[in-house]
Amino acid sequence: xxxxxxxxxxxxxxxxxxxxxxxxxxxxxxxxxxxxxxxxxxxxxxxxxxxxxxxxxxxxxxxxxxxxxxxxxxxxxxxxxxxxxxxxxxxxxxxxxxxxxxxxxxxxxxxxxxxxxxxxxxxxxxxxxxxxxxxxxxxxxxxxxxxxxxxxxxxxxxxxxxxxxxxxxxxxxxxxxxxxxxxxxxxxxxxxxxxxxxxxxxxxxxxxxxxxxxxxxxxxxxxxxxxxxx
Numbered sequence: 001x002x003x004x005x006x007x008x009x010x011x012x013x014x015x016x017x018x019x020x021x022x023x024x025x026x027x028x029x030x031x032x033x034x035x036x037x038x039x040x041x042x043x044x045x046x047x048x049x050x051x052x053x054x055x056x057x058x059x060x061x062x063x064x065x066x067x068x069x070x071x072x073x074x075x076x077x078x079x080x081x082x083x084x085x086x087x088x089x090x091x092x093x094x095x096x097x098x099x100x101x102x103x104x105x106x107x108x109x110x111x112x113x114x115x116x117x118x119x120x121x122x123x124x125x126x127x128x129x130x131x132x133x134x135x136x137x138x139x140x141x142x143x144x145x146x147x148x149x150x151x152x153x154x155x156x157x158x159x160x161x162x163x164x165x166x167x168x169x170x171x172x173x174x175x176x177x178x179x180x181x182x183x184x185x186x187x188x189x190x191x192x193x194x195x196x197x198x199x200x201x202x203x204x205x206x207x208x209x210x211x212x213x214x215x216x217x218x219x220x221x222x223x224x225x226x227x228x229x230x
Contacts, residue, residue, distance in 0.1 A: 006209065011155050012173040014209045019185040022205070026184035028134055031057060035110040035135050036067050036102065040095060042127045048086040056082055067108045070099035094122025112136045126163065130183070139179035143167045146190030147183065153194060155211035 006014070019026070029050045032038040040060070044053045060081045064070035070078070079092040098120045102108060110131065111117055117128035129142035141147075143163035151157040151166055156173070160166035174182050193200050199212070207213040 006155075008155075008158075008173065011209055015154065015156065015206060016174065016178060016182065018206060018209075019182070019189075020178075023185060023188070024181075026181055026188055028130070028184065029188075030054065033061070034066065035131070036099075036108070037061050037065070038134060039098075039110055039123075039127075039131055040064075040070075042130050043095060043098070043122050044082060044085050044091060046086070046091075046124075046127070052085065056085055064099075067099040067102040070095065071103040091122065097121040098123065110135070112138070114140060129167075133180040133183055137180045139171070139176040141167045141170050141174070141179050142183050143170070144187065145196075147186045149196060150186050150190040150194045153199070153212040154206060154209065 028038075030038065030041040030045065031054045032041050037057070041053055041057055044056065060078075063081060064073065064078075073096065075092045075096050078095055079088050082088050082091060082095075085091060101120055102110065112132055112135065114125065114128040114132055117123050117131060118125055126142045126144060129140035132138040133140045133142065143151075143166045147170075148160070148163055148166050151170060152160065157166045157169040160169055170182070171179065189206070190196075193204050194206075201207050201210075201213050201216070204210070204213070
């Protein structure tokens with residue numbers, strides 16, 4: 001259980017080195033062909049899976065390939081194309097309003113600043129961080145449920161109560177040049193290995209650095225010892 005005694009700095013280095021070696025080209029699983037489409041896809045992905053978003057967006061983007069075409073539509077038409085997505089009513093409203101602002105105020109271009117993006121309807125800090133990190137490789141860490149869970153489990157964050165608190169802890173130790181890809185490393189690890197209900201510790205190569213795994217092992221060994229003494 002060597003990882004249990006690692007310093008925070010050592011744990012970060014070991015985990016980042018592992019991901020750098022085993023998944024250096026990690027990227028978003030959302031499908032898009034231009035910055036506006038990525039923004040739309042990320043907005044749709046709120047409380048919805050990327051898989052479902054990727055099923056819906058081909059027809060949506062065929063009808064609305066850019067902000068100008070979407071801005072000339074209406075909520076009802078947008079709703080009809082995203083109705084299988086979670087919260088289609090509010091998302092239709094936000095997509096229409098945001099596309100109008102992008103078309104009229106930004107000439108169809110997506111602003112590459114978090115402060116500007118969060119002023120758009122339906123765009124929060126997480127979405128703004130995704131857009132700027134994916135499109136411009138800015139060192140902005142988007143903390144979704146996967147990042148929040150995985151970071152706490154493996155010991156990258158400690159008692160972070162909010163996504164913003166987790167974001168600040170992660171940015172303190174992750175080198176700026178790796179932040180944009182580290183976001184995807186943590187998401188993908190949470191999506192496919194360190195799952196919410198049944199983490200697949202038996203196949204996880206990070207378990208030797210993972211605080212969660214070590215605590216579970218200690219609990220298991222203590223239980224076995226107790227059973228043996230009985």
